[in-house]
């Protein structure tokens with residue numbers, strides 16, 4: 001089933017087929033939640049782990065108009081299998097397949113699928129069924145090493161917001177967690193992006209009113225799963241990367257995927 005996007009992204013089934021090669025290589029697969037299309041087709045939301053006490057976590061596909069991370073991870077499966085032979089990795093590669101398929105930011109309930117405000121004391125209830133299941137998984141089920149490093153691959157489709165003008169072209173990142181801003185992994189990621197074809201925008205204000213400092217926003221309180229992992233699971237650094245999209249295919253998807261493939265190498269370098 002082809003997606004409703006026009007950027008040439010693969011089908012959801014193609015991505016799942018790639019991720020499932022991890023399971024064939026011995027990784028454990030857990031279905032955390034599911035979403036259902038109007039056709040009745042069920043889209044599973046899965047987690048993959050290469051072993052206990054994950055020291056590295058990679059997340060992608062939370063927002064449906066930000067496909068580059070989920071696609072890069074599908075193309076990175078062979079390398080993940082190699083890395084997973086000696087290290088413990090948690091992969092949450094496509095947390096919003098419904099949004100990816102429909103080219104919409106949020107899930108079917110119109111809410112962020114990994115909203116964590118109910119764990120952070122800001123909401124009484126989970127924002128939607130996926131948020132309830134995904135956050136319960138990372139809080140109660142998954143086994144993380146102390147200070148596990150997290151990389152959450154986003155994009156910033158500024159064209160979604162009429163009236164918002166972001167002057168810069170390029171990328172920026174969030175760093176959350178104890179010592180995250182000056183952590184060697186954060187420095188490496190920032191240096192890589194700075195020299196990439198989608199370079200860091202050093203100064204500016206995001207559409208969420210956050211001010212960039214040297215391309216970075218430190219310790220954001222945005223209710224995301226990244227804030228949750230930093231504050232309630234002790235992860236650090238939790239790095240959220242954003243590639244600014246002026247239009248659906250500006251920059252082109254292939255360029256964004258290539259930048260994220262290189263970023264994965266940098267994240268796993270040590």
Ligand SMILES: [Zn+2]
Nearest residue numbers: 063066154155
């Ligand atoms: Zn996003």
